[in-house]
Amino acid sequence: MVAARDVVTSLRDRAWAAAAEVTDPEVPVLTIADLGVLRDVTETPDGVEVLITPTYSGCAAMGVIAIEVELALARAGIPGRVRTVLTPAWTTDWMSEDGRRKLLEYGIAPPGKGSGRRALFGTDEVACPRCGSDDTAVLAEFGSTSCKALWRCRTCREPFDYFKCH
Amino acid sequence: MTTTSIKVIETPLVLFTLRRADDAVILGHRLSEWCGHAPTMEEDMALANMGLDLLGQARSLYSYAAETEDGGHDEDDLAYLRDAPQFQNLLLLEQPNGDFAVTIVRQFLYAAYVDPWWRAMMASTDPTLAAIAAKAEKETAYHLRHAAEWLIRLGDGTAESHRRAQEALDQLWPYVGEMFEPGDEAGLVAAGIAADPAALRPAFDATVASVLDQATLRPPASAWAQRGGRQGRHSEHLGFLLAEMQHLQRSHPGAMW
Numbered sequence: 001m002v003a004a005r006d007v008v009t010s011l012r013d014r015a016w017a018a019a020a021e022v023t024d025p026e027v028p029v030l031t032i033a034d035l036g037v038l039r040d041v042t043e044t045p046d047g048v049e050v051l052i053t054p055t056y057s058g059c060a061a062m063g064v065i066a067i068e069v070e071l072a073l074a075r076a077g078i079p080g081r082v083r084t085v086l087t088p089a090w091t092t093d094w095m096s097e098d099g100r101r102k103l104l105e106y107g108i109a110p111p112g113k114g115s116g117r118r119a120l121f122g123t124d125e126v127a128c129p130r131c132g133s134d135d136t137a138v139l140a141e142f143g144s145t146s147c148k149a150l151w152r153c154r155t156c157r158e159p160f161d162y163f164k165c166h
Numbered sequence: 167m168t169t170t171s172i173k174v175i176e177t178p179l180v181l182f183t184l185r186r187a188d189d190a191v192i193l194g195h196r197l198s199e200w201c202g203h204a205p206t207m208e209e210d211m212a213l214a215n216m217g218l219d220l221l222g223q224a225r226s227l228y229s230y231a232a233e234t235e236d237g238g239h240d241e242d243d244l245a246y247l248r249d250a251p252q253f254q255n256l257l258l259l260e261q262p263n264g265d266f267a268v269t270i271v272r273q274f275l276y277a278a279y280v281d282p283w284w285r286a287m288m289a290s291t292d293p294t295l296a297a298i299a300a301k302a303e304k305e306t307a308y309h310l311r312h313a314a315e316w317l318i319r320l321g322d323g324t325a326e327s328h329r330r331a332q333e334a335l336d337q338l339w340p341y342v343g344e345m346f347e348p349g350d351e352a353g354l355v356a357a358g359i360a361a362d363p364a365a366l367r368p369a370f371d372a373t374v375a376s377v378l379d380q381a382t383l384r385p386p387a388s389a390w391a392q393r394g395g396r397q398g399r400h401s402e403h404l405g406f407l408l409a410e411m412q413h414l415q416r417s418h419p420g421a422m423w
Contacts, residue, residue: 054222054301056301057298057302058219058223059222086301087293142212142214142308143215146215146219166304
């Protein structure tokens with residue numbers, strides 16, 4: 001016998017599924033679920049509350065992401081609101097394996113694992129997302145968005161983005 | 167929203183939070199002035215990125231100050247509708263960009279102080295401040311590394327870059343002392359809400375000594391400290407900065423993007 005909850009998708013699950021489809025406007029291959037920006041969905045008396053957390057303090061994408069989540073809920077016919085939470089602080093360790101694979105396929109080197117200071121400032125060994133070579137070098141610590149640095153591959157000579165550890 | 171200045175109810179916690187928000191917004195604004203003018207494209211983006219981090223930190227802090235004050239103000243009111251004497255940022259941060267060496271030395275001195283400060287603030291008994299700190303300390307760690315690398319390159323570079331870096335260091339050094347003064351915040355330190363700034367001086371001194379040594383720069387001998395920022399007594403530069411930063415909201419109250 002199948003319990004009712006396995007058959008009837010809960011409001012929370014439907015809301016999560018809708019919000020999880022929202023992509024990062026600056027890295028469009030990643031959903032906010034892949035990134036770990038989507039933290040939780042709770043049911044409220046009037047619908048749902050979706051909790052998101054910023055990657056960087058000044059991430060310019062957060063405002064757009066909040067609007068996109070509200071629109072996704074509206075399209076799914078779910079009344080709800082979005083709330084930004086700061087704790088616990090986001091780290092690149094929350095990025096899903098699926099997210100890392102999608103980043104690599106998109107041409108962005110995924111962040112190293114381990115958000116401790118050793119990962120932040122340890123020996124940077126970043127493989128080229130295009131040819132896989134380890135013979136790479138940093139060009140600029142601060143790249144096209146807060147979360148990325150600009151690197152170059154010495155083997156295939158291509159520049160590429162690296163999603164920084166955070 | 168009106169064009170007239172607001173009056174903030176300055177409880178110790180509101181004032182403490184406002185001061186750090188003022189630090190972040192003022193330095194963030196200074197860095198934004200480099201946009202399109204930096205020596206290289208990569209550095210233009212680096213300075214803008216660091217400015218963006220600081221504006222993000224300022225927004226979190228102003229929002230929390232507004233929430234704590236509970237006086238009907240929001241983050242924009244606090245940033246745009248206070249006058250220079252109400253701003254209580256460190257004097258170092260309002261100093262003009264000068265040449266690239268001045269900007270880098272200013273960034274280095276602030277980052278060397280604030281990176282361990284934010285790390286200490288992660289243990290604050292105030293959960294919101296601890297949460298803001300957990301993000302800010304990673305950001306400032308990148309800022310410190312970037313500024314230190316540049317300072318080493320400038321100091322240990324050409325005769326001209328060395329001369330300019332040393333002049334910038336000598337010029338800005340008097341603003342260091344203010345960062346470590348407990349001022350009127352001893353009560354918040356005792357309550358575990360604020361990090362004790364004096365306890366962070368050894369870490370700052372060690373960072374500075376190591377980087378200046380690699381940069382072949384001479385540590386300034388004078389320990390004389392210019393004070394006043396935390397009491398709202400500013401150099402002439404802050405008024406000009408605020409005139410530009412606040413102009414739009416003062417002229418078009420409540421204007422939004």
